[in-house]
Amino acid sequence: MFSRLGYNIRQAFAQIWRNKAMSFTAVLAITAMMLVLGIFFVAFVNVDLFANVIQQDYNVVEVYLDDSVAEEDLPEVEQALTDIGGVERLEYRSKEDALEIMKNRWGENGYLLDNLETNPLPNSYLVYVTEKSDADRLSVEARDIPGVTDVTYYQDTVDKLSKITHFIQIGSVVVMAFLVIVSVIVVANTIKLTVFNRSKEIGIMKYLGATDWFVRSPFIVEGIIIGALAAGISAGLMYLLYSKLTDVIGPDILRVLSVPVVPVNYMIYNLLIIFMALGVGIGTCGSIVSIRRFLDK
Amino acid sequence: MILFRNVSKNFGSNVGLANASVHINKGDFVFLVGPSGAGKTTFIRLILKEIDPDKGRITLAGKDITHLSRREIPALRQKIGMVFQDFRLLEKKTVFENVAFAMEIHNAKRRDIKKQVMYVLDLVGIADKKDRYPNELSAGEQQRVGIARAIVNNPRVLICDEPTGNLDPVTAMEIMDLLDKINLRGTTILMVTHAKDIVDKMNKRVVAIENGRIVRDEEGQYGLDTEGDFYDGRDVEVDNYVF
Numbered sequence: 001m002f003s004r005l006g007y008n009i010r011q012a013f014a015q016i017w018r019n020k021a022m023s024f025t026a027v028l029a030i031t032a033m034m035l036v037l038g039i040f041f042v043a044f045v046n047v048d049l050f051a052n053v054i055q056q057d058y059n060v061v062e063v064y065l066d067d068s069v070a071e072e073d074l075p076e077v078e079q080a081l082t083d084i085g086g087v088e089r090l091e092y093r094s095k096e097d098a099l100e101i102m103k104n105r106w107g108e109n110g111y112l113l114d115n116l117e118t119n120p121l122p123n124s125y126l127v128y129v130t131e132k133s134d135a136d137r138l139s140v141e142a143r144d145i146p147g148v149t150d151v152t153y154y155q156d157t158v159d160k161l162s163k164i165t166h167f168i169q170i171g172s173v174v175v176m177a178f179l180v181i182v183s184v185i186v187v188a189n190t191i192k193l194t195v196f197n198r199s200k201e202i203g204i205m206k207y208l209g210a211t212d213w214f215v216r217s218p219f220i221v222e223g224i225i226i227g228a229l230a231a232g233i234s235a236g237l238m239y240l241l242y243s244k245l246t247d248v249i250g251p252d253i254l255r256v257l258s259v260p261v262v263p264v265n266y267m268i269y270n271l272l273i274i275f276m277a278l279g280v281g282i283g284t285c286g287s288i289v290s291i292r293r294f295l296d297k
Numbered sequence: 298m299i300l301f302r303n304v305s306k307n308f309g310s311n312v313g314l315a316n317a318s319v320h321i322n323k324g325d326f327v328f329l330v331g332p333s334g335a336g337k338t339t340f341i342r343l344i345l346k347e348i349d350p351d352k353g354r355i356t357l358a359g360k361d362i363t364h365l366s367r368r369e370i371p372a373l374r375q376k377i378g379m380v381f382q383d384f385r386l387l388e389k390k391t392v393f394e395n396v397a398f399a400m401e402i403h404n405a406k407r408r409d410i411k412k413q414v415m416y417v418l419d420l421v422g423i424a425d426k427k428d429r430y431p432n433e434l435s436a437g438e439q440q441r442v443g444i445a446r447a448i449v450n451n452p453r454v455l456i457c458d459e460p461t462g463n464l465d466p467v468t469a470m471e472i473m474d475l476l477d478k479i480n481l482r483g484t485t486i487l488m489v490t491h492a493k494d495i496v497d498k499m500n501k502r503v504v505a506i507e508n509g510r511i512v513r514d515e516e517g518q519y520g521l522d523t524e525g526d527f528y529d530g531r532d533v534e535v536d537n538y539v540f
């Protein structure tokens with residue numbers, strides 16, 4: 001059985017080489033498909049991570065204070081905030097605490113924050129509200145309190161982001177389904193050439209009592225090789241693309257969002273697994289489709 | 298060994314086989330003759346389960362094969378050797394590899410393959426050419442390879458579709474001698490042929506088909522007895538071969 005596997009693999013490479021043009025087209029088509037999928041995946045994973053991180057703050061309105069607000073003025077600000085109504089609890093967060101929290105969020109990239117000369121983060125209040133409607137009102141009215149520079153309220157962002165992740169999910173499923181079908185057809189047509197080349201052999205095999213799986217196996221091996229090649233190439237290209245992406249715009253995004261991006265190695269490792277599974281699946285399906293007609297007794 | 302009871306097979310309006318009943322016993326050597334389009338190939342295809350009959354029953358080695366599932370067919374074909382008019386050898390494989398291929402398909406062990414292939418190559422008289430490729434062989438030699446491949450799995454039945462059709466008369470007779478030898482070892486042989494001289498010379502049982510009907514069977518009184526059981530003057534063998 002294993003000697004036969006080795007034989008099948010050699011045969012498959014020979015066939016792929018013999019049908020260079022078609023095999024290349026098939027690999028290219030699957031690679032293109034995988035790149036589209038990969039980009040969707042990268043976008044999804046990062047947006048999802050971001051949504052999860054800020055989700056923690058979702059019932060919180062963050063009120064930022066100007067550095068000129070002195071410690072003895074704080075009770076006044078607290079009173080003003082409480083007067084707006086709907087406040088369940090107030091939590092003061094000094095700029096030092098804020099930096100510490102940001103460092104933790106950045107995880108392994110946290111060291112980047114170590115050698116800042118001045119702390120760019122403001123002092124702030126975390127205002128926990130009882131009702132979402134209070135939060136909406138509070139985020140508007142708190143701006144008028146003297147010493148307040150900015151108010152952020154993440155609920156809207158979270159809602160938007162979950163819409164985006166949802167959209168990316170649906171979009172990638174639809175695009176994927178379409179691309180997978182196209183890939184299977186391309187692989188099937190490529191392997192059909194091999195099937196034609198070996199139709200006599202297939203006929204003889206069947207007279208000699210070969211099972212369907214025995215007849216299929218060399219073609220499935222060929223399909224799997226095509227799929228695996230495409231998976232390897234795609235993972236390689238995604239690696240280049242994603243490390244460039246995190247290099248160039250990564251740090252800026254980090255600073256603005258105060259959220260880490262998913263590390264390159266983790267991302268590519270997962271993509272490679274997904275691509276391989278997909279490539280092997282497409283190769284197998286394509287070859288089974290291409291030989292189906294020949295197996296009818 | 299092979300039992301057809303009132304088998305009919307139509308292809309649209311074409312008659313393939315019409316109410317045909319034939320009993321071929323274990324160890325028989327039977328010629329199947331008839332004009333073109335008579336139904337000879339249809340008969341063979343029914344045995345190999347390439348097609349299913351419309352009516353009637355077919356039994357092989359005691360097992361009803363009228364309707365087999367797709368998964369049962371490989372095991373059936375392993376028990377039937379096929380010899381073709383055009384040899385159907387794989388050009389890129391040597392003589393040895395061509396014959397070994399028939400065993401590899403059934404996952405035989407490498408050692409068994411070597412022993413058995415050499416044994417049958419010797420039997421058909423072509424062991425010395427085992428490393429040649431088909432295009433380096435004469436037509437007669439190629440057919441010997443075809444026969445070796447057909448018998449290498451020790452089939453119960455050998456079916457030959459005009460095995461001498463592409464051979465000159467002398468070579469044809471050599472092949473017939475070989476088939477006779479294989480028959481004497483106990484293998485049942487069913488051979489389709491147009492060659493009247495071979496049929497005459499061999500002096501074996503002849504079943505003639507025309508328009509899908511059995512019009513002549515040397516063994517005489519074939520037919521169904523009053524209970525509807527098949528009767529041809531001999532006992533229907535009880536063959537419990539399982540496959």
Ligand SMILES: Nc1ncnc2c1ncn2[C@@H]1O[C@H](COP(=O)(O)OP(=O)(O)OP(=O)(O)O)[C@@H](O)[C@H]1O
Binds near residue numbers: 308334337
């Ligand atoms: N797949 C098919 N579709 C339609 N008609 C068929 C098919 N196969 C066989 N037939 C018809 O069935 C009849 C018997 O055909 P068969 O091939 O059994 O003849 P044969 O005895 O083998 O002839 P030959 O000596 O020329 O090989 C013929 O009339 C043929 O046209």
Ligand SMILES: [Mg+2]
Binds near residue numbers: 337339
């Ligand atoms: Mg015919």
